[in-house]
Amino acid sequence: MPKERHKSQQQQQQLLLFLILLAFLLYHVSADDADVMARLAQSLSPTPSSWTGSNFCKWQGVSCSSNKVTSINLSSKSLSGTIPPEITQLSDLKSLSLQRNQLSGPLPPLSNHPSLQEINLDFNRFDSTPQHFLSGLTSLQSFSINNNTFLQPWKIPDSLRDSTAITTFLASNANIIGEIPDIFHSLPSLQNLRLSYNGMTGSLPKSFSNSAIQYLWLNNVGFSGTIEVLGNMPQLKEVWLQVNKFSGPIPDLSACTELSDLQLRDNTLTGVIPDSLTKLPKLQSVALQDNKFQGPMPSFPSGVQVSLGDTNKFCNPSPGPCDPQVSSLLEIVGAMGYPVTLADSWEGNNPCQNWKFIICEKGSVTKLNFGKQNWTGTISPAIANLTELKTLSLNDNRLVGAIPTSLTNLKQLEIIDISNNNISGKVPAFVSHVTVITTGNVYIGQDVPNNYPDSSTSSHNAAKSSSSPWVVVVPVIVFFLISSVLGFVIYRRYSNKKTITYKWAGKGSESGNSEKQLIVNVENTFPISGQVTPIRNPGEKSDYHVHDGGNVTIPVEVLREVTNNFSEDNVIGKGGFGIVYKGKLHDGTRIAVKRMESSLINNKGLNEFKAEIEVLTKVRHRNLVALHGFCNNGNEKLLVYEYMPQGCLGEHLFDWQEMGIEPLTWNQRVTIALDVARGVEYLHSLAQQSFIHRDLKPSNILLGDDMRAKVSDFGLVKSSPDGDYSFETRLAGTFGYLAPEYAATGRVTTKVDVFAFGVILMEIITGRKALDDSLPDEKCHLVTWFRRLLVQSNAIQGALDPTLRPSMDEKTFQSILKVAELAGHCTARESCQRPDMSHAVNVLSPLVEQWTPVPDEDESFGLDFHLSLPQAVQKWKANEDSFSKNL
Numbered sequence: 001m002p003k004e005r006h007k008s009q010q011q012q013q014q015l016l017l018f019l020i021l022l023a024f025l026l027y028h029v030s031a032d033d034a035d036v037m038a039r040l041a042q043s044l045s046p047t048p049s050s051w052t053g054s055n056f057c058k059w060q061g062v063s064c065s066s067n068k069v070t071s072i073n074l075s076s077k078s079l080s081g082t083i084p085p086e087i088t089q090l091s092d093l094k095s096l097s098l099q100r101n102q103l104s105g106p107l108p109p110l111s112n113h114p115s116l117q118e119i120n121l122d123f124n125r126f127d128s129t130p131q132h133f134l135s136g137l138t139s140l141q142s143f144s145i146n147n148n149t150f151l152q153p154w155k156i157p158d159s160l161r162d163s164t165a166i167t168t169f170l171a172s173n174a175n176i177i178g179e180i181p182d183i184f185h186s187l188p189s190l191q192n193l194r195l196s197y198n199g200m201t202g203s204l205p206k207s208f209s210n211s212a213i214q215y216l217w218l219n220n221v222g223f224s225g226t227i228e229v230l231g232n233m234p235q236l237k238e239v240w241l242q243v244n245k246f247s248g249p250i251p252d253l254s255a256c257t258e259l260s261d262l263q264l265r266d267n268t269l270t271g272v273i274p275d276s277l278t279k280l281p282k283l284q285s286v287a288l289q290d291n292k293f294q295g296p297m298p299s300f301p302s303g304v305q306v307s308l309g310d311t312n313k314f315c316n317p318s319p320g321p322c323d324p325q326v327s328s329l330l331e332i333v334g335a336m337g338y339p340v341t342l343a344d345s346w347e348g349n350n351p352c353q354n355w356k357f358i359i360c361e362k363g364s365v366t367k368l369n370f371g372k373q374n375w376t377g378t379i380s381p382a383i384a385n386l387t388e389l390k391t392l393s394l395n396d397n398r399l400v401g402a403i404p405t406s407l408t409n410l411k412q413l414e415i416i417d418i419s420n421n422n423i424s425g426k427v428p429a430f431v432s433h434v435t436v437i438t439t440g441n442v443y444i445g446q447d448v449p450n451n452y453p454d455s456s457t458s459s460h461n462a463a464k465s466s467s468s469p470w471v472v473v474v475p476v477i478v479f480f481l482i483s484s485v486l487g488f489v490i491y492r493r494y495s496n497k498k499t500i501t502y503k504w505a506g507k508g509s510e511s512g513n514s515e516k517q518l519i520v521n522v523e524n525t526f527p528i529s530g531q532v533t534p535i536r537n538p539g540e541k542s543d544y545h546v547h548d549g550g551n552v553t554i555p556v557e558v559l560r561e562v563t564n565n566f567s568e569d570n571v572i573g574k575g576g577f578g579i580v581y582k583g584k585l586h587d588g589t590r591i592a593v594k595r596m597e598s599s600l601i602n603n604k605g606l607n608e609f610k611a612e613i614e615v616l617t618k619v620r621h622r623n624l625v626a627l628h629g630f631c632n633n634g635n636e637k638l639l640v641y642e643y644m645p646q647g648c649l650g651e652h653l654f655d656w657q658e659m660g661i662e663p664l665t666w667n668q669r670v671t672i673a674l675d676v677a678r679g680v681e682y683l684h685s686l687a688q689q690s691f692i693h694r695d696l697k698p699s700n701i702l703l704g705d706d707m708r709a710k711v712s713d714f715g716l717v718k719s720s721p722d723g724d725y726s727f728e729t730r731l732a733g734t735f736g737y738l739a740p741e742y743a744a745t746g747r748v749t750t751k752v753d754v755f756a757f758g759v760i761l762m763e764i765i766t767g768r769k770a771l772d773d774s775l776p777d778e779k780c781h782l783v784t785w786f787r788r789l790l791v792q793s794n795a796i797q798g799a800l801d802p803t804l805r806p807s808m809d810e811k812t813f814q815s816i817l818k819v820a821e822l823a824g825h826c827t828a829r830e831s832c833q834r835p836d837m838s839h840a841v842n843v844l845s846p847l848v849e850q851w852t853p854v855p856d857e858d859e860s861f862g863l864d865f866h867l868s869l870p871q872a873v874q875k876w877k878a879n880e881d882s883f884s885k886n887l
C-alpha cells in the first residue's frame with residue numbers, strides 16, 4: 001500500500017500548511033485588533049481599570065467574537081483623551097458606545113465601515129468631524145451625537161444616504177449648520193430624527209413624504225418654509241417643531257392617526273387650524289401658542305392638553321364660526337398660503353375695520369387690493385362669495401392656475417387685474433363692463449397641464465396643450481375679421497354720407513395692409529375719431545399687444561427704441577409722474593411716453609399708474625387724451641398716449657412769447673374751454689361710474705394741431721362710489737386750483753373739478769396764472785382777485801389778457817363777459833352754488849363760432865363709445881344683422 005500511504009502523507013502536509021496559514025492569519029488579525037485596542041487604551045485618560053493584559057476580549061465593555069472586537073462600550077466612564085483613528089480598523093466592530101464622557105479631539109474617521117451598526121457619541125467634547133464622515137456606513141442602524149457643543153460647525157452629509165438601514169439619527173445640540181439633505185427616500189427605515197438645538201437653515205425636505213419617521217424632533221433649529229409635508233407623514237407620533245421660523249398653515253393632518261404630541265409653538269404659522277386636527281384619535285398634547293393663526297379658535301376634546309396662548313389671531317376670543325366675509329377672505333388667502341402680512345393686520349371679526357388690502361362700502365367688501373405682494377398660490381373660487389366685490393387686484397404676484405369661473409357670478413364686478421402673474425387657462429366669459437387686465441401672463445388663454453405639487457393630476461394631457469397656440473390665434477383672426485368688416489361697414493356708410501365727416505379727425509391715412517387701412521379709414525371718417533385707440537394687426541411689425549378688455553401693452557424695448565433710448569432730445573416735458581418723451585411707433589403713430597420716475601415706484605405712484613390705466617381703459621372721448629397702451633415691466637412703468645403736437649394750454653397762455661408762438665385768439669380760447677368742459681362733463685356723467693379728475697389745470701389740457709383740446713392726466717382720477725357723490729380722500733391736485741372745501745376737508749365731489757375749470761376760464765381770460773408769486777399779494781391769487789373784479793362794474797375789462805385787445809369787437813367782448821360770469825359761477829365758495837359741467841357746456845357752446853355737430857346715437861351705429869374698441873366690436877357683432885338691413 002505504498003501508494004495509499006503516500007497519499008495520506010500528502011494530505012497531512014496540506015493540512016499542516018493550512019493550519020500554519022490559519023495560525024498566521026489568526027495571529028496577524030488578532031494582533032491587529034490587539035494593537036488597535038492597545039492604542040485605544042493608551043489614548044484614554046485615565047485608562048479604564050480593567051483594561052490591562054493582552055486579552056482585550058476580557059476588558060470591561062469589550063465584546064468579541066472569534067477574538068475579534070464586535071462592540072466597545074465606554075459609556076459614562078468619566079473618560080477624557082481622544083479616540084485614535086485606527087479604531088475603525090476593528091473590522092468586525094458593530095457597536096461603538098462612547099457617550100457621556102469628556103472625550104475630545106477629532107472624531108474617528110467613521111466611514112466605509114460595512115459592519116458598524118450602532119454609534120453613540122453623545123455628550124462628549126469632540127471638536128471636529130473627519131473627511132467622508134458618515135459615508136459608506138452601509139449597516140448603520142443608529143447614530144447619535146447629541147450634546148457635542150465643541151464640534152466645529154458641520155453639515156449632515158448627503159452620503160448618509162448610504163446608510164439605508166438607519167432607524168435612528170439623533171444629533172441635537174451638535175453645532176450642525178446648513179440644510180437637511182433631501183435624502184429621505186433612501187432611508188425607508190428611519191423612525192427617529194432629532195436635530196433640535198442647532199443652527200440650521202432651509203425648510204423641511206420634500207422626501208419626508210411617505211417616510212417612516214415617527215419621532216420628529218426639530219425644535220429650536222432655525223428652519224423656515226411651510227410644514228405642508230407633515231400631511232404626508234402618516235407614521236408620525238411626536239412632532240416637535242417649536243421655536244423655528246415655519247410659516248404658512250397647518251396642513252390637513254387627518255392621515256396622521258398615530259400623532260400624539262404636536263409642538264408648533266413659537267413659529268409664524270398662519271391660517272385656519274384645520275378641523276381635522278381637533279379630531280385626531282391619539283392626540284394628547286398640542287402647543288400652538290405664539291403663532292399667527294387665524295379663523296375660528298379651535299376646540300379640542302377634553303383629554304387633550306392644549307396651549308393656544310393669546311397672541312394668535314383667532315377671529316373670536318372663544319370657539320365658534322367667523323363672520324361669513326371673514327371666512328371667505330380666509331379661504332381666498334388660504335389659496336395663497338395665508339401670507340403672514342395679512343395675519344399681522346387682519347384682527348378681529350370685521351374685515352371693514354382697517355384690514356390691510358380690503359376696501360369696504362356699507363359693510364361689504366368691494367375691493368381686494370392684493371397687487372404687488374409677490375404672493376404665490378392660486379385664485380380661489382371663494383372670491384365669488386364676496387358678492388359686492390367691484391375691484392379685484394391680484395397683479396404682480398406669482399399666482400398660477402386659472403381664473404375661476406365662479407367670478408362671473410359677481411354682479412358688481414368692474415375690474416379684475418391679474419397682470420404679471422403666471423395665470424393660465426381661458427378667461428371666463430365676463431359681462432362686457434368687466435375689465436380684465438391679463439398682461440404679463442404667458443400662458444393666459446392656454447390650457448396648461450396642472451402639474452403643481454398640491455393639485456397634481458394627469459400629466460398625459462401635456463401633448464394636448466402644446467397644440468394650444470390656436471386658442472390664441474383663432475380669436476385674434478376672428479377679431480381682425482370683425483374689425484375689417486366693421487371698418488368696411490363704417491367706411492361705406494360714411495363715404496355715402498360725406499356731410500358729417502368730422503373735421504379734426506386724427507392721423508393721416510398711411511399705406512399698410514388692408515386691415516390696417518380699413519381701421520385707419522374708421523379713424524379718418526368716423527365722426528368721433530379721437531375716441532378710438534388705433535389697434536393694428538399684431539403681426540411682426542406691430543408694436544402692440546391687445547389684451548382682453550381692450551388693454552394694450554407695448555414692450556419696453558419698443559419704447560426704448562422709438563424714444564432713442566429715452567434720450568434728452570426727445571423730452572417734451574416733466575411732471576409729477578416723471579419725464580415725458582415723444583416718439584414714433586413703427587407704424588408712424590406719434591406717441592407721448594410718460595416714464596414713471598423710479599422714486600415714485602412706491603404705493604402712491606403705482607396706484608396712480610393703475611388708476612390711470614383703469615380709468616383710461618374705461619373712458620374714451622374725443623376731448624380726453626387717448627391712452628394707446630402701457631408698459632409695466634419691472635421697474636419700468638410707462639404710459640403711452642397719443643401725441644398732442646401743440647403741447648399744453650399753459651404754454652400757449654403763459655409762455656407764448658418765450659416760445660415764439662402766436663397767442664391764442666379769443667375764438668380759440670373759448671373753443672378750448674368748451675372742449676375741456678365736454679371732456680370733464682363726460683367724465684362726470686359716465687353711466688356706470690362717475691369720475692372726478694381732481695387735477696384740472698392748463699398743463700393737463702393738451703392741444704392738437706387744430707388747436708382743439710383734450711384733457712389728460714387721469715392718474716389722480718378717483719371713481720366716486722355709487723349713490724354717494726362725495727367721499728373723503730387724500731388731498732391731491734395743484735395749489736391755485738383747489739376748491740376751498742377740498743383744501744380744507746379733502747372732500748371730493750365733481751364740484752372740485754368745476755372749481756378748477758372756473759380757475760382755468762379765468763386764466764384763459766386774463767392770461768395770468770392761478771398763482772403768481774411775482775405779483776403783489778392782492779393780485780397773486782387769481783380767483784380772489786378776479787372774483788373781486790367781477791362784482792365791480794367794468795372792472796373785468798382791465799383784467800383781460802392784453803393780447804386779446806387788438807382784435808376786440810363788441811361780440812367778442814360780450815362773449816368774454818359771459819365766460820367771466822361763468823368763471824365766477826364755477827368758483828363759488830359753496831360747492832352747492834357751483835353749476836354742473838353740463839351747464840358750462842350749455843353756456844359755452846353758443847359762443848363757439850364753428851360749431852361742429854355732436855354725432856347722435858343713431859349715427860354711431862349704436863356703438864357705445866364708453867366701451868373699449870374690442871368690447872364695442874363684440875357688441876356690434878351681436879347686432880350685425882340689424883345693421884346689414886340698414887345698408
Ligand SMILES: Nc1ncnc2c1ncn2[C@@H]1O[C@H](COP(=O)(O)OP(=O)(O)OP(=O)(O)O)[C@@H](O)[C@H]1O
Nearest residue numbers: 572573574575576577580592641642643644648699
Ligand atoms: N400726450 C402728450 N402730448 C404732448 N405733450 C405732452 C403729452 N403729455 C404731456 N405732455 C407735455 O409734458 C409736460 C409734462 O406733463 P405731465 O403731465 O407729466 O406734467 P404736468 O401736467 O405738468 O403736471 P402733473 O404731473 O401734475 O400732471 C406737459 O406740460 C406737456 O407739455
Ligand SMILES: *[C@@H]1O[C@H](CO)[C@@H](O)[C@H](O)[C@H]1NC(C)=O
Nearest residue numbers: 061073074075076095097118
Ligand atoms: C453600555 O454599558 C452600560 C453600563 O455601563 C449599559 O447601561 C449600556 O446599556 C451599555 N450599552 C450597550 C450599547 O451595550
Ligand SMILES: *[C@@H]1O[C@H](CO)[C@@H](O)[C@H](O)[C@H]1NC(C)=O
Nearest residue numbers: 123146147148172173196197
Ligand atoms: C444637551 O443639550 C440640550 C440642548 O441645548 C440642553 O438643554 C441640555 O442641558 C444638554 N445636556 C447637557 C447634559 O449638557
Ligand SMILES: *[C@@H]1O[C@H](CO)[C@@H](O)[C@H](O)[C@H]1NC(C)=O
Nearest residue numbers: 324327328329331382384385
Ligand atoms: C362660498 O360659497 C360656496 C357656495 O355657496 C360655499 O359652498 C362655501 O362654503 C362658501 N365659502 C365660504 C368661505 O363662505
Ligand SMILES: *[C@@H]1O[C@H](CO)[C@@H](O)[C@H](O)[C@H]1NC(C)=O
Nearest residue numbers: 372373374375376396397398
Ligand atoms: C419674490 O419671492 C421670491 C421667492 O420667495 C424671491 O426670490 C424674490 O426675490 C421675491 N421678489 C420680490 C420683489 O420680493
Ligand SMILES: *[C@@H]1O[C@H](CO)[C@@H](O)[C@H](O)[C@H]1NC(C)=O
Nearest residue numbers: 400401422423424443448449
Ligand atoms: C408658469 O406656469 C407654467 C404652467 O402653467 C409653468 O410651466 C411655468 O414654469 C411657470 N413659469 C414661471 C415663471 O413660474
Ligand SMILES: [Mg+2]
Nearest residue numbers: 575699700713
Ligand atoms: Mg399733466
